[in-house]
Amino acid sequence: MLRLPALLVFLLATLSLRAQLYMPRNVHAAYNKQTRSFDGRPGARYWQNTGRYNITLTANPPDRNVSGSEKIVYVNNSPDTLPVLVIRLILNIHKPGSIRNGDVTDDYLTTGVHIDRFTIDGHESFWNDGAGNNTWKAARLAKPLLPHDSVQLGFDWHYPISVQSNREGMIDSTTYFFAYFYPRVSVFDDYHGWDIIDFTDQQEFYNDFNDYTLTVNAPDNFVVWSTGTLQNPREVLQPAVADRLQESMRSDSIFHMATLADMLAHHVTAHHPMNSWKWTASDISDMTVAISDHFAWDASSVVVDDAIQRRASVQSAYNDTARDFHRMVEFGRHSLDWLSHHWPGVPYPFPKTTIVQGFADMEYPMMVNDGTNADPIFSRFVVEHEIAHTWFPFYMGINESRYAFMDEGWATTFELLIGRDDNGVQKADDFYKQFRINGWINDPSDEEDLPIITPENVLKNSAYGNNAYGKASIGYLAMKDMLGDDLFRKCLHAFMDRWHGKHPIPWDFFYTFNDVSGMDLNWFWNAWYFSNNYIDFGIQGVSNTRQGYAVTINNIGGYPAPMDVVVQYTDNTSETLHQAPVLWKADLKQAVVNIVTKKTVRSVSLNGGIFMDADETNNSWTAP
Numbered sequence: 281m282l283r284l285p286a287l288l289v290f291l292l293a294t295l296s297l298r299a300q301l302y303m304p305r306n307v308h309a310a311y312n313k314q315t316r317s318f319d320g321r322p323g324a325r326y327w328q329n330t331g332r333y334n335i336t337l338t339a340n341p342p343d344r345n346v347s348g349s350e351k352i353v354y355v356n357n358s359p360d361t362l363p364v365l366v367i368r369l370i371l372n373i374h375k376p377g378s379i380r381n382g383d384v385t386d387d388y389l390t391t392g393v394h395i396d397r398f399t400i401d402g403h404e405s406f407w408n409d410g411a412g413n414n415t416w417k418a419a420r421l422a423k424p425l426l427p428h429d430s431v432q433l434g435f436d437w438h439y440p441i442s443v444q445s446n447r448e449g450m451i452d453s454t455t456y457f458f459a460y461f462y463p464r465v466s467v468f469d470d471y472h473g474w475d476i477i478d479f480t481d482q483q484e485f486y487n488d489f490n491d492y493t494l495t496v497n498a499p500d501n502f503v504v505w506s507t508g509t510l511q512n513p514r515e516v517l518q519p520a521v522a523d524r525l526q527e528s529m530r531s532d533s534i535f536h537m538a539t540l541a542d543m544l545a546h547h548v549t550a551h552h553p554m555n556s557w558k559w560t561a562s563d564i565s566d567m568t569v570a571i572s573d574h575f576a577w578d579a580s581s582v583v584v585d586d587a588i589q590r591r592a593s594v595q596s597a598y599n600d601t602a603r604d605f606h607r608m609v610e611f612g613r614h615s616l617d618w619l620s621h622h623w624p625g626v627p628y629p630f631p632k633t634t635i636v637q638g639f640a641d642m643e644y645p646m647m648v649n650d651g652t653n654a655d656p657i658f659s660r661f662v663v664e665h666e667i668a669h670t671w672f673p674f675y676m677g678i679n680e681s682r683y684a685f686m687d688e689g690w691a692t693t694f695e696l697l698i699g700r701d702d703n704g705v706q707k708a709d710d711f712y713k714q715f716r717i718n719g720w721i722n723d724p725s726d727e728e729d730l731p732i733i734t735p736e737n738v739l740k741n742s743a744y745g746n747n748a749y750g751k752a753s754i755g756y757l758a759m760k761d762m763l764g765d766d767l768f769r770k771c772l773h774a775f776m777d778r779w780h781g782k783h784p785i786p787w788d789f790f791y792t793f794n795d796v797s798g799m800d801l802n803w804f805w806n807a808w809y810f811s812n813n814y815i816d817f818g819i820q821g822v823s824n825t826r827q828g829y830a831v832t833i834n835n836i837g838g839y840p841a842p843m844d845v846v847v848q849y850t851d852n853t854s855e856t857l858h859q860a861p862v863l864w865k866a867d868l869k870q871a872v873v874n875i876v877t878k879k880t881v882r883s884v885s886l887n888g889g890i891f892m893d894a895d896e897t898n899n900s901w902t903a904p
Contacts, residue, residue: 300802301790302733302810307471315470316785320792321778327357327470328783331490335462338497338554339441339571341454346461347438354465355430362425364418365433366474369393370460372414373479374442379414381482381740387444395463399434415479416466435463446481447640447649452599454502455572457638457649460485462567467679469783477681477737482744484680484687485673487565489781494559498571501546503538505577505597505634506569507646508561516555521548528579529593534609537577540600544574561646563781565674568644570636576600582613584620585627592616592628598637602652604659608635611660612648615667615698623697624690625769626776629675635663643669643691661699661711668694676776677783684736684744685809686786689752692716696753696890709890716750721815721892732809733786754841754891755808761842762804762861763797771796804840804861807868813838817886818898820870829875831884831901840864841891849879856887 303311310316314323335350356362373380375392392414398407400422408417425431441456442449448459467475467486475486496504504516513522521537528535538548549555561567576598581591594612598605612635620627630646638649643666650666653659671694672687673680680687696716699708719742720728727743732752736744760768775784775792790805807813816837823830831845840861847855855877863871875881885900886893893899 300800301787301805303787307785307787310471311787313470316788318791319795320775320788320790321795322782322788325359326782327359328488329357329465329468330355330488331465332492333462333464333490333567334493335567336495336497337458337461337569339456339458340499340554341456341502341571341573344440344443344450345438346441346456346458347436348462349436350434350462352433352435352465353430354425354433356425356427356468358468358470359427360468360473361427362421362468364420365425365431366466366468366476367417367419368415368460368464368466368479369417370415370479370485371439371448373481375414377414379478379480381480385444388442388446388449390440390442393437393439393463395435395437397434397436399432401432402434413476413478416476433465437463445639447642451570451572451636451638455575455599456570457636457640458569458571459642459644459649460566461569467783471785472682475679475681479681482740483737484684485566486679486681489563489565489677491563492559492561492567494561494567494569496557496559496569496571497554498557499554499573500551501543501549502555502571502573503543503548503575503577503597504555504557504569504571505595505636505647506557506559507564507567507644508559509631511558511560512556516550516557518548518550525579528595529581529591531581532613534578534580537579537595540574540576543576548577564630564645565677566645568647568649570597570634570638570647570649572597574599575637576605578606578609580609580613582617584616586621590627592630593632595632595634596636597634598652602637604652604654604656605635605637607656608637608659608663611635611656611663612667614660614702615664618698618701619664619668619671619694622701623694623769624671624772624776626671626675626773628670629780630670633667633670642666643674645670645674657703660702661695664698664702665691665695668698671776675780677779677781679783679785681737682735683786684748685732685752686784686789688748689756692749692753693756696757712890713892716753717890717892720746720750721894724894729812729814731811752809755839758808758839758841758861758891759793759801759804767797803865803868807838807840807864811838814894815839815841815888815891816894817841817843817888818895819884819886819901822881822884822901822903825874827874828877829881829884831873831875833871833873833886835864835869835871837894838868840868841888843891844887844889845873845875846885846887847875847877847881848883848885849877850882851879853879 314325332353372392374390395407579595596608635648640649648666668691672690678687774796814837820832845857883902
């Protein structure tokens with residue numbers, strides 16, 4: 281007799297959740313199909329596809345021609361029969377006429393990726409390299425791929441690496457950075473089907489979790505750095521270098537694997553015309569590679585998981601003239617240590633990270649491509665942000681193309697929190713306001729106040745940047761202020777535990793926080809992530825009460841942000857009353873803050889700190 285009322289309560293709660301948050305029709309259908317659950321967990325029928333990639337890449341700088349071959353075993357775990365597969369060819373962004381965000385130079389343009397051979401289950405198949413979408417192609421299968429079946433694809437390809445280095449390309453004449461260099465099967469998921477968003481060089485990426493075996497063929501004296509674990513160090517490195525590499529993986533000390541002098545003297549790699557560097561990585565979303573015949577190479581490691589004393593390797597590769605990179609392993613060790621133990625407080629999930637000096641300021645699984653800076657504090661700031669992306673999107677499988685606020689917003693949040701520890705609260709907060717909030721809050725143009733939930737693949741410029749970074753981040757920080765660190769961490773860890781290695785979408789995040797906190801937080805999610813709101817408070821007035829004073833505050837912008845009510849008394853004392861966002865739960869438009877005192881108030885002002893106010897002219901009141 282007790283089960284029916286309990287079930288009714290659960291169903292009513294579920295219906296309430298469904299009614300309160302806007303949900304696109306395709307996402308709503310996924311919840312109805314039970315691939316996702318209204319308590320924030322993967323649904324009973326959740327699935328995702330995967331692949332096993334065996335890739336060989338060959339490069340011979342300064343020759344710009346790069347060639348590759350691969351076998352892909354693609355597994356269809358979906359309930360759908362797939363007559364076609366969508367293949368991503370991201371480097372076709374370099375082809376003239378490709379859809380891209382912004383102008384490019386001749387040094388950026390190439391002829392793109394050329395497919396020399398394409399096989400399906402070992403049989404030669406036609407590849408249409410003609411007109412149509414450049415960064416993805418639909419490949420029709422001879423026999424539709426049934427649910428829970430697999431198909432083997434084979435590709436041979438070549439392409440000219442671009443002279444201009446952006447997220448990938450030539451760093452210099454004999455230093456190349458390879459990203460997105462291989463044909464891959466696009467994501468087929470439970471809420472959109474095939475991911476066919478064009479890559480435009482603004483939005484980022486969405487990949488399945490795959491297993492990789494990668495062989496990189498590079499000439500003598502070229503060191504190769506890659507995502508994954510090097511399987512044959514003693515075949516490709518001089519014995520002393522291989523020994524130092526092994527020792528670095530169990531030590532806090534920083535080892536100079538190869539100095540510029542070592543590289544120029546050819547004292548680093550094995551002496552074969554071509555060395556074959558073999559790497560493996562499992563359950564990961566991408567592979568990235570850098571090669572150079574003159575970059576210096578440092579290495580160390582750091583304990584990232586205290587429970588089992590697991591270490592992660594930290595390496596850097598750089599031009600010897602980049603003074604900040606001489607400290608980059610130090611910065612990387614600090615990043616992995618702090619982020620593993622504080623925020624997000626989940627042990628770094630991979631065996632290694634390598635920070636390569638380039639131009640992109642860009643993250644990749646186990647790799648970072650960062651520019652050099654004269655100010656080492658800024659260099660540390662950038663690498664901390666990029667390494668923070670390890671957890672979002674690489675551990676969590678975020679769709680960066682569509683929901684960039686789920687990864688850039690978190691990396692921006694962690695960037696602030698580690699920065700406070702590095703540089704002090706005031707300096708870190710000032711930096712955050714300058715780079716993440718100021719441009720948005722002080723720009724009244726209509727594109728600034730689009731809802732954060734707006735898919736980022738249809739946004740550009742400041743609309744994209746502010747929604748993905750500052751607005752999303754400060755929303756997470758507002759929730760942290762409201763829940764307190766302990767409960768906020770509990771909710772965040774539950775979300776990460778439920779969804780790592782999977783493909784969460786915003787509703788999975790929102791519903792997990794509701795579920796784990798035991799609160800209906802939809803009023804907050806609606807106001808912050810689904811609205812056209814911004815931050816703007818104003819003091820309407822201050823009145824006397826029996827216990828002291830009542831401050832009436834209007835929420836002009838609509839965001840439920842925290843603030844400090846700063847009270848100055850006539851006896852020259854002051855008091856600060858912190859107001860968490862819950863102040864706005866009952867009424868988003870207006871709230872009253874009571875000042876319990878027997879003193880006489882001289883003035884009242886509002887101070888948002890990093891929660892900057894769009895119009896501060898109405899943020900103070902002085903007694904007449």
